[in-house]
Structure formats: structure tokens, C-alpha cells
Amino acid sequence: MAAFNEFIQQLKENINLADLIGSYVPLKKHGRYYMASCPFHGPERTPSFAVSPDKGFYYCFGCHESGDAITFVEKMDHLTFMEAVRRLADYAHMDMPEREESPEEKRRAAMARELQSVTELAGSYFHSCLTRTQMGKAGLAYFDKRHLSMETIEKFKLGFAPPDWQKLYRDFTTKKKIGGDLLVEAGLCAHKNGRYYDVFRNRCMFPIWNLSGKIVAFGGRVMDDSKPKYLNSPESPIFNKRRLLFAIYQALPTIKAKKQAIMVEGYMDAISLHAHGVTNAVASLGTAFTIEQARLLKKYADEVVFSYDMDAAGQNATKRALEIAGSIGLRLRVVHLGEGKDPDEFVNLHGGDAYLEAVKQAEPAMDFLFHSLLKQYDSTTLDGQHHILDDMFSVLLSTGDAFQLNAFIKKMARAMHMDEGMIRSEALIYARKNKSNVYISQKVPVEKEELDLNPLKKRQRLLEAGFLNYCLIYHMLPEGYTELDRYQFADEFHGRLFALLKDMKAKNMPLTEEAVEGQLPREDISRLAKLRMEGEQPGSVPREEYIWPMKKIYLQEEYRIHTKKAQELISSDPVKAREEQLLCIQLSKEILALK
Numbered sequence: 001m002a003a004f005n006e007f008i009q010q011l012k013e014n015i016n017l018a019d020l021i022g023s024y025v026p027l028k029k030h031g032r033y034y035m036a037s038c039p040f041h042g043p044e045r046t047p048s049f050a051v052s053p054d055k056g057f058y059y060c061f062g063c064h065e066s067g068d069a070i071t072f073v074e075k076m077d078h079l080t081f082m083e084a085v086r087r088l089a090d091y092a093h094m095d096m097p098e099r100e101e102s103p104e105e106k107r108r109a110a111m112a113r114e115l116q117s118v119t120e121l122a123g124s125y126f127h128s129c130l131t132r133t134q135m136g137k138a139g140l141a142y143f144d145k146r147h148l149s150m151e152t153i154e155k156f157k158l159g160f161a162p163p164d165w166q167k168l169y170r171d172f173t174t175k176k177k178i179g180g181d182l183l184v185e186a187g188l189c190a191h192k193n194g195r196y197y198d199v200f201r202n203r204c205m206f207p208i209w210n211l212s213g214k215i216v217a218f219g220g221r222v223m224d225d226s227k228p229k230y231l232n233s234p235e236s237p238i239f240n241k242r243r244l245l246f247a248i249y250q251a252l253p254t255i256k257a258k259k260q261a262i263m264v265e266g267y268m269d270a271i272s273l274h275a276h277g278v279t280n281a282v283a284s285l286g287t288a289f290t291i292e293q294a295r296l297l298k299k300y301a302d303e304v305v306f307s308y309d310m311d312a313a314g315q316n317a318t319k320r321a322l323e324i325a326g327s328i329g330l331r332l333r334v335v336h337l338g339e340g341k342d343p344d345e346f347v348n349l350h351g352g353d354a355y356l357e358a359v360k361q362a363e364p365a366m367d368f369l370f371h372s373l374l375k376q377y378d379s380t381t382l383d384g385q386h387h388i389l390d391d392m393f394s395v396l397l398s399t400g401d402a403f404q405l406n407a408f409i410k411k412m413a414r415a416m417h418m419d420e421g422m423i424r425s426e427a428l429i430y431a432r433k434n435k436s437n438v439y440i441s442q443k444v445p446v447e448k449e450e451l452d453l454n455p456l457k458k459r460q461r462l463l464e465a466g467f468l469n470y471c472l473i474y475h476m477l478p479e480g481y482t483e484l485d486r487y488q489f490a491d492e493f494h495g496r497l498f499a500l501l502k503d504m505k506a507k508n509m510p511l512t513e514e515a516v517e518g519q520l521p522r523e524d525i526s527r528l529a530k531l532r533m534e535g536e537q538p539g540s541v542p543r544e545e546y547i548w549p550m551k552k553i554y555l556q557e558e559y560r561i562h563t564k565k566a567q568e569l570i571s572s573d574p575v576k577a578r579e580e581q582l583l584c585i586q587l588s589k590e591i592l593a594l595k
Contacts, residue, residue: 007097008070008085014092015069018053024076024295026329026400027051037400039076039291040065046435076295078240080108111185112237116214118178118186119238123215125168126159126205136160139204142223146268147348152275155250159205161198161220168198187217187233200231206267208239208285209249219246219267219285230267232286241285243292246270252300254280259302262335262359263289263321264343265309272344276352278359281307281343289321294328303331305362307343318372319391322365323398332365366408369395370415374539379416388416389423393430402439409440415466415539417459417549460490460553465531467546468494470538471501472531475511478542487554493527548594555594559587 018027018034027034028047038049041063048062059066067075073084082101089096101109130136131153139160143153152158162168169189172178173196180196183189189196203220210216217233233239247270255261262281264270273281284293297304304325306318318334325332335358337346347355363371373391377384392412396405409427413420427440467484471477481502489495500519501511509515513532520528539545566580 004097007094011085011088011092011094012056012069014094015088016053017056017058017069017072018051020069020088020091021051021058021072024072025049038062038065039295046437078243080112081105082109108237114182115186115236115238116216118172118182118188119217120215121172121176121178122168122186122188122218123157123159123207125171126161126200126207126218127157128159129162130158130160130205135162138202138223142204146272146344148271148275152271155274156247156271157207157215158271159207161200161203161205163202165197165201168200169196185236187236203231206246206271208233208244208246210238210244211249211252213249216244217241217285221267230286240292241287242290243296244285245282245293245296246285247274247282248296250274251280251282255282255297255300259300260305261297261301261303262305262307264307266342266344269307269343272347273352273355276347276355278347278352278355288317289324291324291328294321294324294330298328298330301330303333305333305335305359306365307335307337307359309342318365319369319395322369322395325365333362334365334368335359335362366395366404370408370412371539374415385416385418388412389426390430393427394434397431397434397436397438400438405438406441414462417462419455456553457490460550461494463546463550463553464489464491464494464498466538467542467550468497468501468531470542470546471511472513472516473538477501477505477511478547480543480547483547483551484554487550488557493524493531496524497528497531552591552594555587555591559584559591562587 021027021036022034025036025039027036029035030047030050032054033050033052035047036049036051037047038060040049040060049058049060051058056068057066058068058072065075069088070081070084073079073087074081077084077087079087082105086096130139131150139158143158148158169180169183172183172188173180180189180191183196184191188199190199200218200220203222206219206221207215208217208219217236217239219233220231222229232241235241246267251261251270251274258280260280262273262278264273264281264283267283270281270283273279282297284290294304304321306321308317318332322332335343337343337355337358341349343355346358370388370392373388377387379385379388389412392408396408399405405427409423410420412418413423424440430436431438431440484498489498497516497520500516504511504515504519509519513528517525517528562580562583566577566584569577569580
């Protein structure tokens with residue numbers, strides 16, 4: 001024992017704790033310590049997790065987790081003490097001495113081996129029920145309806161749980177001589193009122209594999225509309241749903257090669273993508289995206305592409321994922337598959353190549369979140385602006401990326417037609433309230449030509465740029481563009497470009513950027529480049545987002561002009577004054593209609 005304890009001490013001395021922990025979470029030097037967001041209680045705005053390489057210990061001032069290199073690896077990778085020591089010995093290139101395990105360690109290791117064995121056996125049993133028995137025909141019919149080939153069924157070792165309440169229990173206890181208590185511990189059976197019964201009955205079975213290719217749990221799906229739709233194994237000494245992902249074993253080679261993982265919601269989504277050649281897809285195990293799953297992917301990938309349903313739940317899940325992924329340095333993008341389509345439906349309709357093309361076009365997740373918030377809230381109201389800014393600040397600050405935060409403030413100011421300085425002030429207040437130390441610049445860069453513009457002209461230019469970017473990106477003049485025929489552009493280049501687009505449309509010319517460039521004089525190419533480079537991804541409702549606000553500005557200016565004329569004519573020419581007043585009433589009605 002003394003020799004082993006000596007080895008443990010040498011092992012810890014040979015490991016730089018900051019390097020080890022830094023391979024799991026980003027660390028920043030802060031005085032005598034290295035600091036990070038605590039990996040044990042989720043993302044936080046102010047790092048509270050301190051690492052001292054000199055002392056060889058870590059401590060969280062928030063949740064009070066503490067320990068050394070061995071306890072860190074034990075907790076992060078869900079290992080036993082000896083497993084953690086072996087892993088660290090490999091990490092430090094040291095040979096392990098022989099050591100007698102304690103009775104408790106032996107008991108836990110034996111239980112894990114038994115559970116692993118019975119779960120593997122259950123995987124073969126369910127697969128055999130599906131592929132070799134009459135009762136499995138219902139399961140095969142279901143998988144056939146979902147367009148799965150026998151090759152895919154074999155790859156994922158899919159199975160079928162018989163409808164009988166005690167089929168597995170009887171077969172395993174009588175033929176395999178496995179005790180009922182072990183079947184309960186494995187989550188395969190339950191015990192109630194002195195009677196054992198199968199947990200999974202009349203369900204298609206989806207084995208959950210660990211990174212070593214061992215089956216550690218199951219998901220069972222009904223073949224009709226019964227509830228619950230999915231039933232998952234409970235957690236056990238060999239299965240922690242927060243630390244694992246469905247299809248991770250099958251997806252890992254491609255994830256490592258591409259440095260990219262695709263995250264989907266359901267087992268069938270992941271399987272269908274693999275069946276169509278998209279082999280870096282994984283799914284969560286009945287939970288939202290977790291910090292542990294993010295860290296698992298971070299070991300093998302630089303980027304995670306989310307392919308969730310884009311309903312409210314999907315948007316909320318993406319927001320949460322952004323906060324988690326940002327805290328550990330993962331890049332996130334979001335796939336748009338069209339209204340109401342999930343990956344399973346899309347790939348069966350359009351094929352794997354079309355899906356991979358959609359992945360190429362995936363939007364950076366921060367942009368996706370911002371555009372979702374713009375659709376969810378009215379950015380022209382004070383309440384809507386506060387909702388959007390608070391949600392964006394919470395995610396931007398969680399990443400700890402000052403450059404991204406300050407760049408996005410500028411982007412939000414343009415898209416929401418707000419003063420950039422005011423947004424920076426709001427960001428600073430939010431950061432202080434939430435104890436974030438991310439640097440927020442309070443200086444707003446101003447171009448020389450913009451110094452003389454009043455706020456209304458600035459807003460006009462932003463609206464004009466957004467409208468014209470929409471036209472150039474989507475190669476069209478949107479419905480309602482003729483409402484701008486009387487609008488006076490604040491930027492003369494914008495006005496000339498709009499006139500050119502209308503002329504090209506009248507001549508049935510394509511409104512592509514290349515065609516527009518060909519029609520512009522050379523001196524305007526730099527103006528076009530500036531417009532496109534500075535312009536953000538435009539909104540999806542141009543009439544409401546650009547045309548009507550621009551028309552409203554024009555109408556309000558007309559109202560001001562005619563009101564002034566009416567006042568000037570009231571004494572000299574009452575008839576003409578009345579005409580001007582009637583015109584003002586008409587303009588007022590048009591302005592109100594735009595609201």
C-alpha cells in the first residue's frame with residue numbers, strides 16, 4: 001500500500017493541474033490562480049472555479065467542489081478511483097504499480113461488470129426478438145415504415161421488446177439464471193407487490209452505446225400514439241444520460257475527421273441521417289443539451305450544428321445551448337430545414353446531399369437567436385427592446401468573448417434602429433447587475449460623413465440599407481416596393497440603386513449582384529461593396545420591416561410640410577388652406593394605417 005501511495009504522490013507531482021483542467025474548460029490566469037466557470041454547477045457569468053497548480057488543488061467558491069487531479073477526472077469522466085488513476089497514468093506516461101482494491105471498490109467494480117454484461121445481453125435479446133421471431137414483425141413493419149434498411153437496423157442493433165409483461169424476466173431468470181434484483185438494477189424489470197415485470201413492452205428498442213461501443217441503456221418507442229412515446233432506462237453505475245449522447249459511438253469517427261458534430265432531438269432523426277450518409281449526427285438522451293455533453297463533444301469537435309425543430313421549444317433549447325457552448329468555447333450554428341420539417345422527414349424527402357447542403361448554409365447560432373427574438377418581440381416598442389437586449393446580453397456575456405459582444409452591439413443597433421451608445425450603456429448596466437467582468441467599450445465609432453446626420457436621417461439610411469440588402473440577397477423587389485415611389489432616399493446612392501433595380505425589373509433582367517454590378521458605373525462599385533459588407537442578414541418580412549417604416553417617414557415629412565403651408569395660408573387664402581388641411585387629414589389616416 002505504501003508503494004502505491006508513493007506512486008499516487010509522484011503521479012500528481014508529474015501532472016500540471018492547470019494543463020489537465022485546461023483540457024476540459026478554458027482557464028484564465030488571475031493572480032496566483034487560474035480561474036474558470038465551474039464545470040460542476042453549470043455556466044456562470046462570473047468565474048468562481050479556482051485552480052492552483054502549485055498546491056495541486058482546485059476549489060469552487062460557488063458550489064464548494066474541491067479536490068486534486070484524480071478527483072477531478074473521477075467526477076468529470078464518471079470514473080472509479082482506479083479508472084481515474086489509470087487514465088492519469090497514461091496521461092503522464094507512467095507505469096501503474098499493482099495495488100489491492102478495497103472491498104467497496106471491488107463491490108462497485110463487480111456490480112458495474114454485471115450490469116454491463118446483462119445490458120449487453122438484453123441488447124442481443126431485443127435485436128433477436130426483432131429480426132428472428134414472429135412477434136418482432138410489428139417492430140420490423142414500424143422500422144420499414146420509417147424507411148430503415150436491415151443494414152441500418154444491424155448498424156444500430158435496433159430491437160423489439162415483446163408485449164408480454166414477463167417475457168424478458170422469465171427468459172433471463174430461467175434460461176440465463178440472472179437474478180430479478182439485477183434486472184431491476186439494470187432498469188430492465190421493475191418489482192411491485194411482490195411481482196417482477198418487464199419495463200419495456202411492445203416497443204421498438206434503441207440501444208444506447210458508450211464511447212467504447214458497449215450497450216449501457218435503452219430507449220423504447222411505442223409504435224402508435226400511446227404515452228409515454230419514449231421510455232428510457234434509468235441512470236445506473238454504467239449510464240449517466242447527461243454525460244452521453246445517442247449514436248456517439250457510431251458518429252465518433254466522422255466527428256473526429258470533420259471536427260464537427262450535428263445535434264438533433266430524436267433517436268430517429270440521428271438514425272435517418274446516418275442511413276443517408278450524414279454520419280456525424282448525435283441526439284440528446286431525453287434531456288436538453290447539457291454542459292457534460294458539450295464537454296464530451298468539445299474533446300473531438302470544434303463546432304456543433306444544431307438541427308432542432310424551429311418552434312418555440314427549439315428556440316429556447318438553442319438559447320440554452322448557446323450559453324453552455326459559449327462557456328467552453330464551442331462554435332454553434334443552426335440549420336433551417338423549412339417550416340415544420342425535422343431532419344428525419346427532410347432527409348427521407350430530399351436525401352443526404354440536400355441535408356449536407358443545408359448544413360453548409362447553417363446560420364451562426366448567435367445570429368439565429370437574434371433573428372428569432374426580432375420575430376418574437378416588437379423591436380419598435382420599449383418593452384420589446386428590453387426583452388431582446390436582455391436575452392442577447394445573457395447569452396453574449398456567458399461566452400466571456402468581449403470582441404463578439406461589442407461587435408454584436410453594433411449589429412443590434414443597426415437591426416433595431418437604436419442608438420448604439422444607448423445599447424452599450426444598457427449592456428454595461430446588465431453586466432454590473434449580473435456581476436460579469438466582460439469588457440464593454442463605451443465608445444461608439446462614428447464615421448466622419450455621419451457626424452452631420454441627424455437621428456432621423458441615420459435611421460432612414462439604416463432602413464434603406466436593410467431594404468436594398470434584402471433585394472440584392474434575394475434577387476427580387478419585394479411585394480409593396482411601389483409604395484416607395486414617392487419616398488425621398490436619405491442616401492443619394494441608395495436612391496440611384498433603387499431606381500436601377502426598378503429599371504432592371506421592368507426590362508426583365510435578373511436582379512443578381514453580378515447583374516447589378518454590370519449596370520453600375522465603376523465609381524459606384526465601392527459604394528455597393530460597402531453596402532453589402534456592412535449590411536446584416538436582412539429580415540424576412542420586408543414590407544413590415546423596411547417599406548412601411550420608410551413610407552411612414554416620407555408621409556410624416558409630407559404631413560409636416562402641408563401643415564406648415566396650411567398655417568401660412570390660413571389668413572391669405574382660406575380655400576387653399578382648407579385644401580392643405582384636408583390633405584393633412586388624408587396623410588394622417590395613411591400614417592395611422594401603417595401602425
